[in-house]
Amino acid sequence: MNIEKLAGIDIGSNAIRLLVCNVITDKKGKNPSFKKSALVRVPIRLGADSFIKGKISEENKERMLKAMEAFKLLMEVHGVKKYYACATSAMREASNGQEVAEEILEKTSIKINIIDGKKEAAIIFSTDISDIIEKDKSYLYVDVGGGSTEFTVFSEGKIINSKSFKLGTVRLLNYNKKEAKVIWNDIESWVKENTANLKRLSLIGSGGNINKIYKLSGKPIGKPLSLIYMKAHYQFLKQMTYEERISELSLNPDRADVIVPATSIYLNAMKWSGGKKIFVPKIGLADGIVKSLYNNKI
Known part of the structure; x- marks a missing residue:
């Protein structure tokens, strides 16, 4: 038996994550198993800087530096052999994103790769999404982040x-209605056009918010959420105050506001595609990074 420690760092618009995995292989030729050893999430909302001010603030840059120093120490303690760090739309769109990445490399030795939406989707697809997809059915995959949402048919x-659209949870909190309407219309047209002739279509949802929605539903693992449930849950969340979502649903403060716009994205995708159920396999960019590292794809 061989155990290899790998790590993925996901620098998103709403939070930064470090995932450490034990990759276990044996001599019998079975598929490797990926066991999570540690998952650390730090709520640094880079999107609030990037999407409003156009650059990462000095305060958040310092927080990022401290987070990367901590991640480096944690990887050393866990005995991580290989890691890969990805930054998505917030770092990509910040005027000083590359400059911040270079400073972090100089001060912490952590190399941050600023990737585009297509590469982000490709990394996520390297997870066990194939275990969910049935050959005779159609799916709309929806990955909702803080700065953008990726749709794949x-x-x-x-x-x-x-296609990747500049419509994410942090953006929606800050967009004015006119800006949001233009992008909503673009997404509606794209989804309807690309799913029009597909029958028996279901959705696959990924992202921290749909994972939380799924956990709140109490559904057994592997069972999808229905369109009816998503509609009801959206109204339920909207009627609660920000404080009530924290106190009554035990949501983290940085989750309690973005979960409402996130639910609206999944719900509209279901309506426009005609999908009546959404599967939630709990996959994300950090998981994809680890599997891509193991398969030497990044």
């Missing part, structure tokens, strides 16, 4: 089309 086991 699968049919008969193949990718039909994929």
